[in-house]
Each structure stands twice: as C-alpha cells, then as structure tokens.
Amino acid sequence: MIITMTALNLSAQTTKTIVAYFSASGVTATAAKELAKEKHAELYSIEPAQKYTAADLDWRNKQSRSSVEMNDPKSRPALKSQKSLADYDVIYLGYPIWWGVAPRIINTFIEQAELDGKTVIPFATSGGSGVEPSVSALKASYPKVKWQKGILMN
Numbered sequence: 001m002i003i004t005m006t007a008l009n010l011s012a013q014t015t016k017t018i019v020a021y022f023s024a025s026g027v028t029a030t031a032a033k034e035l036a037k038e039k040h041a042e043l044y045s046i047e048p049a050q051k052y053t054a055a056d057l058d059w060r061n062k063q064s065r066s067s068v069e070m071n072d073p074k075s076r077p078a079l080k081s082q083k084s085l086a087d088y089d090v091i092y093l094g095y096p097i098w099w100g101v102a103p104r105i106i107n108t109f110i111e112q113a114e115l116d117g118k119t120v121i122p123f124a125t126s127g128g129s130g131v132e133p134s135v136s137a138l139k140a141s142y143p144k145v146k147w148q149k150g151i152l153m154n
C-alpha cells in the first residue's frame with residue numbers, strides 16, 4: 001500500500017502541466033483560468049510587447065494591426081518576454097480565433113517555446129467559428145509537436 005501511494009505521488013509530481021494563453025480582450029483569459037484550476041496546472045499569459053488596442057482589433061478595417069498581421073502569414077508580433085516550455089510534459093495552448101485561425105503571436109510563441117515532441121492541446125474562444133481549422137494550420141506549420149484535438153471553450 002505504501003509503495004503504491006509513493007508510486008502515485010511520483011507520477012503526479014513528474015507530469016508537469018501548464019496552461020499558456022493569449023487573450024486580447026479577456027475572454028480566452030477567463031477560459032484559461034478555469035482550465036488551469038480544473039487541471040491543477042500552472043497558468044501563463046502570453047503577452048505581446050505592444051498590447052492590442054481596440055483600434056488594433058478592428059476587423060472591419062483592413063489597415064488595422066490585426067488585419068495587417070493576419071494578412072501576412074509570416075508576421076511574428078514580438079513577445080513581451082521569452083518563455084521556454086521545455087520543462088513541461090503537457091501544454092494547453094489557448095487563443096482567440098482570428099480570421100478562422102490562431103493569431104500570429106501564437107506562432108511567435110511556439111517558435112521560441114521549444115515545443116518539439118511535446119503534447120499540446122489547443123483551446124480557443126471565438127464568436128462562433130470552430131477550433132479545428134486553426135489546429136490543422138498549426139499542425140502543418142509545426143509537425144514535430146504532438147498536437148491533440150482542439151477544445152472550443154465558448
């Protein structure tokens with residue numbers, strides 16, 4: 001019995017889970033906090049070097065920052081700080097759906113987070129769009145990550 005409990009404690013300690021998310025207007029942040037609580041996971045907010053203003057998020061304006069970034073697949077908005085997830089085993093990665101996919105800052109984050117070989121569970125909030133097209137796009141861009149089925153948290 002003692003041995004069994006020790007083994008269980010060890011396995012609980014060795015699986016490190018983190019919920020990392022980007023949220024421009026707070027909706028994904030709320031979902032991420034709930035998820036972290038439920039999974040007993042650490043919480044990490046992916047912060048842009050330059051915060052998105054309401055004007056930046058205006059999807060009706062083709063010249064707005066979000067429109068310009070989303071029209072350019074190579075756009076990589078800068079992060080406020082770098083964060084490696086190399087020490088984690090399971091990563092929940094959250095974002096709002098922008099134009100059907102993940103915001104480009106998620107690409108910036110993935111490319112510096114050392115996620116190759118890691119289990120990543122994407123989750124998203126949206127105005128109604130599904131999460132799967134965003135996951136397919138991430139899978140195609142980062143094939144070395146062990147992408148799991150996405151979760152829509154609307």
Ligand SMILES: Cc1cc2nc3c(=O)[nH]c(=O)nc-3n(C[C@H](O)[C@H](O)[C@H](O)COP(=O)(O)O)c2cc1C
Nearest residue numbers: 023024025026027028096097099100126127128129
């Ligand atoms: C630039 C931009 C593009 C968006 N594109 C979509 C979209 O394609 N489909 C959709 O359902 N919602 C879209 N939305 C709505 C957001 O996904 C939704 O409001 C989300 O919950 C916002 O999350 P946040 O508060 O964490 O930023 C878009 C919002 C913005 C600002």
